[in-house]
Amino acid sequence: MNAIASPLLETPTAWKLPYRGKVGMACLIAAESAIFTIFVVAYLFYAGKSLTGPTPREVLETPIFYTICLLSSSLTIHFASKLLERGRRGGFLVLWFLTIILGCLFLYGTGQEWHRLIYDLGLTISTNVFGTTYYSLVGLHAFHVTAGLILLTIVLFFGLADRVGPEQSARVGVLSLYWHFVDGVWVVVFTVVYVLGR
Amino acid sequence: MASETIALNIVAPGSRGISDRLHDWAITVDHKRLGILYILYALLFLVIGGVEATIMRVQLITAHNHFVSPEVFNRMFTMHGTTMIFFVAMPLMFGFGNYLIPLMIGARDMAFPRLNAFSFWLTAFGGFLLYFSFIGGSGLYGAGNAPDVGWFAYAPLTARAFSVGHSTDFWTLALLVSGFGSIGTAINFIATILCMRCPGMTLGKMPLFTWMNLVMAALVILAISPLTAAQMMLSIDRYLGGHFFDTQTGGSATLWMHFFWIFGHPEVYVLVIPAFAFASEIIPVFSRKPIFGYPVMVAATICIAFIGMSVWAHHMFTIGMTSYTNSFFVLTTMAIAVPTGIKIFNWLGTMWGGKIQFKTAMLFCIGFLFQFLIAGLTGVMMSVAPFDWQLGNSYFVVAHFHYVIVGGILFCLFGAFYYWFPKMIGTKLNETLGKLHFWLFAIGFHLTFDSMHVPGLLGMPRRIYTYEPGRGWEIWNLIETIGVFIQGIATLVFIVNLVLSYFNGPRAGNDPWDGWTLEWSVSSPPPPYNFTSIPTVASRRPLWDLKHPEDPDSLYE
Numbered sequence: 001m002n003a004i005a006s007p008l009l010e011t012p013t014a015w016k017l018p019y020r021g022k023v024g025m026a027c028l029i030a031a032e033s034a035i036f037t038i039f040v041v042a043y044l045f046y047a048g049k050s051l052t053g054p055t056p057r058e059v060l061e062t063p064i065f066y067t068i069c070l071l072s073s074s075l076t077i078h079f080a081s082k083l084l085e086r087g088r089r090g091g092f093l094v095l096w097f098l099t100i101i102l103g104c105l106f107l108y109g110t111g112q113e114w115h116r117l118i119y120d121l122g123l124t125i126s127t128n129v130f131g132t133t134y135y136s137l138v139g140l141h142a143f144h145v146t147a148g149l150i151l152l153t154i155v156l157f158f159g160l161a162d163r164v165g166p167e168q169s170a171r172v173g174v175l176s177l178y179w180h181f182v183d184g185v186w187v188v189v190f191t192v193v194y195v196l197g198r
Numbered sequence: 199m200a201s202e203t204i205a206l207n208i209v210a211p212g213s214r215g216i217s218d219r220l221h222d223w224a225i226t227v228d229h230k231r232l233g234i235l236y237i238l239y240a241l242l243f244l245v246i247g248g249v250e251a252t253i254m255r256v257q258l259i260t261a262h263n264h265f266v267s268p269e270v271f272n273r274m275f276t277m278h279g280t281t282m283i284f285f286v287a288m289p290l291m292f293g294f295g296n297y298l299i300p301l302m303i304g305a306r307d308m309a310f311p312r313l314n315a316f317s318f319w320l321t322a323f324g325g326f327l328l329y330f331s332f333i334g335g336s337g338l339y340g341a342g343n344a345p346d347v348g349w350f351a352y353a354p355l356t357a358r359a360f361s362v363g364h365s366t367d368f369w370t371l372a373l374l375v376s377g378f379g380s381i382g383t384a385i386n387f388i389a390t391i392l393c394m395r396c397p398g399m400t401l402g403k404m405p406l407f408t409w410m411n412l413v414m415a416a417l418v419i420l421a422i423s424p425l426t427a428a429q430m431m432l433s434i435d436r437y438l439g440g441h442f443f444d445t446q447t448g449g450s451a452t453l454w455m456h457f458f459w460i461f462g463h464p465e466v467y468v469l470v471i472p473a474f475a476f477a478s479e480i481i482p483v484f485s486r487k488p489i490f491g492y493p494v495m496v497a498a499t500i501c502i503a504f505i506g507m508s509v510w511a512h513h514m515f516t517i518g519m520t521s522y523t524n525s526f527f528v529l530t531t532m533a534i535a536v537p538t539g540i541k542i543f544n545w546l547g548t549m550w551g552g553k554i555q556f557k558t559a560m561l562f563c564i565g566f567l568f569q570f571l572i573a574g575l576t577g578v579m580m581s582v583a584p585f586d587w588q589l590g591n592s593y594f595v596v597a598h599f600h601y602v603i604v605g606g607i608l609f610c611l612f613g614a615f616y617y618w619f620p621k622m623i624g625t626k627l628n629e630t631l632g633k634l635h636f637w638l639f640a641i642g643f644h645l646t647f648d649s650m651h652v653p654g655l656l657g658m659p660r661r662i663y664t665y666e667p668g669r670g671w672e673i674w675n676l677i678e679t680i681g682v683f684i685q686g687i688a689t690l691v692f693i694v695n696l697v698l699s700y701f702n703g704p705r706a707g708n709d710p711w712d713g714w715t716l717e718w719s720v721s722s723p724p725p726p727y728n729f730t731s732i733p734t735v736a737s738r739r740p741l742w743d744l745k746h747p748e749d750p751d752s753l754y755e
Contacts, residue, residue, distance in 0.1 A: 015397040015398070017392065017393045017394070017395060018392055018393050019393065020309040020310070020389045020390075020392075020393035020394070023309075023388060023389045023392050023393055024309065024310060024313075024385050024386075024388075024389040027384065027385040027388050027389065027415075027419055028381075028385055030419050030420070031381050031384075031385070031419045031420075031422075031423045032423070034419065034420055034423030034424055034427070035423045035424070035426055035427040035430075036427075037424075038423075038424045038427035038428065038431075038457060038460075039427055039431075042431065042442060042453065042457075045450070045453060046448065046449075046450075049448045050447075050448055051447055051448045052447075125434065125438050125439065125440055126438065126439030126440060126441070128441065128447065128448065129441045129442075129447060129448040129449060132434065132435075132440040132441045132442055132449075133442070136430075136431065136434055136440070136442075140430075
């Protein structure tokens with residue numbers, strides 16, 4: 001029963017533990033979710049409590065097209081990592097690049113909306129409570145999209161240099177987990193800001 | 199085993215220069231070195247925070263005292279609270295966790311060693327940023343402007359109009375930066391414990407220390423993140439002209455309280471659960487019995503974490519919430535005493551019938567049991583909302599939470615120092631000095647914090663810089679201050695003990711306490727790679743199995 005000195009003799013036949021990258025990313029997502037929860041709670045708490053205009057009903061337009069862009073990028077990144085697992089690097093790169101394009105389109109949409117709100121309608125972060133909560137929540141999400149895009153672009157460059165193969169698919173899977181999270185958060189933000197908040 | 203006991207120490211010989219060795223420490227990603235860095239860093243801030251407490255106690259030693267100005271007093275209680283929570287207690291817990299978790303689960307390092315180093319330096323620079331406010335708080339014009347808004351920084355005190363200069367911003371940024379460090383460490387703890395255990399160590403066979411650190415890390419992720427979010431909002435208010443907590447434009451000061459205490463109360467459990475973890479390792483070894491009710495201990499820990507997330511507004515009874523809200527938080531707060539009580543009974547059950555060895559580490563844990571019980575009892579008293587209306591924001595509250603943090607958490611931490619110092623350094627701490635430390639500290643602690651309850655009951659509010667004579671508060675305040683000096687002397691004894699034993703302590707050997715967990719199977723201090731070959735375990739006490747092959751635990755678990 002020498003449990004320590006004989007590592008090989010008594011090793012249980014199947015000793016499989018979860019992949020640390022996945023567990024780490026899941027924890028990061030939990031932490032980020034808590035941060036977003038606080039911002040969402042603040043948004044809902046202050047909905048309709050602005051003392052001056054403009055109100056969400058007056059100025060917000062539902063960004064249907066850009067939402068479709070971001071949500072479909074979840075599909076492209078999913079299939080991209082599936083293709084990488086099967087060793088089809090070309091297809092992976094195409095879909096990966098498409099994901100980045102879709103993410104950039106979404107960011108462009110946010111930028112355009114903010115430009116309209118700030119320059120045409122005069123709503124800034126200090127105008128009223130709506131402005132404060134709206135720019136903080138949407139901005140926090142856009143910040144996460146930006147961070148995700150930077151990471152995706154780094155992988156793209158590695159891929160173009162032919163350094164991303166099936167052996168990296170687990171790591172790429174971790175990154176796509178993060179991207180799915182960013183998309184999932186948008187579903188919540190969209191519901192809160194553009195559906196419930198109006 | 200033989201191959202393990204042979205000295206495999208490849209620590210660099212003394213031939214290398216001091217700058218080389220410092221450089222090694224600065225760039226290290228070794229969990230043991232980072233653990234020691236965390237601990238040293240926290241000890242530095244422990245002394246600073248202690249000096250701040252002493253300044254406050256000297257000011258309050260008698261009525262109408264003029265030791266410091268009201269402004270300095272405000273800075274002292276703000277800095278004392280912030281320092282002790284974020285830059286003493288948490289780094290100490292992270293330090294011990296970092297050092298011990300991989301050793302206890304038979305791993306060679308943490309799951310993400312570089313993230314580990316990054317987290318430490320974030321925490322470290324967070325602390326330095328906080329203290330830089332002493333010279334940079336007013337942009338160098340009014341030198342000496344540290345944060346003075348209290349450690350929970352209620353709105354609208356933090357608004358630009360009431361907190362001019364940059365001191366509050368230093369406070370915000372320090373907590374943001376160190377908060378990211380804490381989240382990084384928590385992610386690392388969870389990934390390490392779930393993904394790096396040695397063969398045979400199922401979740402049910404992990405040492406309780408690892409279990410409790412796993413739960414603590416989960417709580418850090420759920421509790422520190424709201425604080426991070428709230429600090430972002432405060433920065434937006436202060437720098438971008440936002441209105442989150444600006445009551446004049448529809449913002450809410452109450453929302454800040456909720457956001458702060460959603461962090462603030464679980465934070466207590468973030469600190470106390472690792473303290474439980476120390477007690478759960480030390481008490482069995484010095485009672486010569488396995489822990490009583492292992493599965494119940496795990497369940498109670500998880501239970502505490504769950505309930506701990508839903509008690510935060512008991513800090514806010516006095517602000518006037520609805521009766522339904524009050525009732526909810528009264529009930530959850532009372533409920534959390536149940537799993538905590540279960541734990542106390544389990545530790546008592548472990549000691550019951552054991553051959554107790556009154557080593558210094560054990561003395562501190564017994565002190566913890568006794569004091570933490572009283573802290574819990576005053577906690578249940580204050581969970582009753584009407585009682586809290588009477589005593590909220592009084593010295594009774596201050597006495598209660600210092601009983602938890604000093605009497606509970608700090609006592610366990612001292613126990614952990616005496617227990618694991620031999621493993622980390624290779625020499626034992628002096629037992630005579632240790633017992634002197636324990637008794638002095640216990641006496642000082644009780645003088646200060648037992649007597650602190652009384653002026654609270656007599657109506658003395660917290661955070662006042664002076665008071666009128668003739669209210670019956672003077673004698674109690676005098677005793678409190680005397681107690682603080684005794685605690686200070688005890689801490690000096692402790693530091694002397696650390697230094698003397700580091701240089702001249704008796705060699706500890708691998709296993710000075712006849713322990714049962716894997717860290718005692720390697721040399722003291724362990725080699726950089728921890729284990730020559732990754733061990734395999736069959737029970738919760740692998741070293742017991744090894745030492746008693748005729749009667750291993752694995753037969754009964």
